[in-house]
Amino acid sequence: GLAAAGLLAIAAAVVLFDGRTPFPGLYALVPTVGTALVILFAAPGTLTHRLLSLRACVGIGLISYSMYLWHQPLFVFSRYLFGLPQGSYLFLALTVLTLLLAWITWRFIERPFRKKHFRVRTVLITAAAASIGILTLGVNLPKQIRPAFDALDLQTQWQGWTKCYPFGTREEAGGRCSILDDNAAPTSAIIGDSHAQHLAFGIREVFADTTENPIIFVSGGCFPVVTKGREIDGFMQCAQDFIDKSIAYAIEDQGIKQVVLSGYGVWELLRRRAHEPEHLDPAEIEQRQALLLEGLQETVGRLLASGKQVLLISDNPEMIHSPVHCSTRAAGWFGKCPLRLAREDVDRSLREMDQIIEKLKLSHPELHVHDPRAVFCDAEFCYSGTAAQSWYRDHDHLTPAGAVRLVEDAVGRPE
Incomplete structure (x- = not known):
């Protein structure tokens, strides 16, 4: 026995x-x-x-x-x-x-x-x-x-990530990190986690020859909501109140006209990748949804009340397998490259975050929301790139080419 x-x-x-x-x-x-x-x-x-x-x-x-x-x-x-x-x-x-x-x-x-x-x-x-x-x-x-x-x-790879420390300035949220010009006054701010960070190359590319001077506040795992001490097993918490300080900095600087919020919402809400099995019970997910909505309501409300234009970039589609494989020479011999996912599966994986954003838009109709599915998906599929170009560097982070596509569609390329 x-x-x-x-x-x-x-x-x-x-x-x-x-x-x-x-x-x-x-x-x-x-x-x-x-x-x-x-x-x-x-x-x-x-x-x-x-x-x-x-x-x-x-x-x-x-x-x-x-x-x-x-x-x-x-x-x-x-x-x-x-x-x-x-x-x-x-x-x-x-x-x-x-x-x-x-x-x-x-x-x-x-x-x-x-x-x-x-x-x-x-x-x-x-x-x-x-x-x-x-x-x-x-x-x-x-x-x-x-x-x-x-x-x-x-x-x-990310390529072109200026001189900014990759995981933000946790110790001093007021220590701004310029994407273009250290010596010029900032005109906009990007705040969030690594899903805000992967926008940096696209922002630098799109605004390189303009008078715009974006600054960025990013720290890995820090979803862009003020927290005020709310917490469920580390949920909506960020070291040293990084996001709270970043939001306050953007509000106080009168030269900053627009604030872009971007984060990995599915992970923050469900603590899993978009296509992994559920491991939180429905009651806890509902509670987390309510708290995340409350945090976003307050964050967006503060920014709008201070006269800022606010752009929220929602979750980009998440690949089941790492699309970087499609960049290897022999990948096309055995697999389908670029990778693609059924649009209905992607929509299902983002359902809980979509519900939060719909309620947020009802409360703040002046809020601008950009859905990356408009860039990376058609009616049937969501794609990791083209045969000649990868838009993803891993399951959920973008390459420089993907970042340029997303930023151009979200904010437009200035004339």
């Missing part, structure tokens, strides 16, 4: 643990204690012993070390070269290839070497020669492939 319990514990860890399982931690005891139970109690005659003594199980055990050595480069390089998500058909084929290569290695290298004896001098000379060869390759190979990787980075 103890041996069987151990085997079930190992199986449970394989089947039930995923990327959201806290690890390392107490969960690590499930497979490790299970393994200990099997080692201690799977004696001859037990069901577990008979199961693990099957020819297939013994065979996998014999080649398991070779499998371990082979699977890492096969899976890593295939993911890097072909950009396919885990779980694709290619990964199933790689599993079969791993088994085949492991058997070949075990049969023609591992077994023969176990029976041979080598002089220490031979081993040392061989190891030294191999090390020199690998080091030479490691030093020179990047010089050959670096240009191709740099070109890929230009398509997929």
Whole structure:
């Protein structure tokens, strides 16, 4: 019974643990204690012993070390070269290839070497020669492939993020971060989390040759609402009242005429990616909706009352798989690039935030709201880019090209 319990514990860890399982931690005891139970109690005659003594199980055990050595480069390089998500058909084929290569290695290298004896001098000379060869390759190979990787980075990374600290100025919300000109007075402000930050390149591109001088207040995970101490398990809280101070700064500066608010609303509200299973109960979601609406009402109300024009940019569509894979050379051989999602699925994933925004617009009809679905979607699908250009750098953040598209549509390119 103890041996069987151990085997079930190992199986449970394989089947039930995923990327959201806290690890390392107490969960690590499930497979490790299970393994200990099997080692201690799977004696001859037990069901577990008979199961693990099957020819297939013994065979996998014999080649398991070779499998371990082979699977890492096969899976890593295939993911890097072909950009396919885990779980694709290619990964199933790689599993079969791993088994085949492991058997070949075990049969023609591992077994023969176990029976041979080598002089220490031979081993040392061989190891030294191999090390020199690998080091030479490691030093020179990047010089050959670096240009191709740099070109890929230009398509997929944020690029052009001025000199601003990437996660905002938490310590001094009043320490403005200019996108264009440090020495000129600011004319507009962008406030929010990383979904405000990825707009920076687009703003710089669109307003480069104008008299506009936007400044930006961003801090990762800080949704653009004043908080006033409201909190549910960290909900709507931001270190050192960063958003509250940023809003106050924008209100007090009379030269700032427009304030743009942008944030990752789905994550703030549901604490999950848009297409992941629900893990909050409906009552808590409803409570969080009410609090988030209240925070937005107060934030927008304060800004409008101070005479500012307010633009709220709602959530952009979120991709299930990282679209950066489509920028790799071989991605198109095995997958559909650019990625696309059914429009109805995207609308469903944004339903709770849409409800908040509709109520917010009823209370503040002078509020301008821009929906990025107008840029990245048509009536049937939402897209990660075109065959020649990626608009996303990961599941939910935009590339420079995507930021330019969104900013041009949201605020227009000045004449």
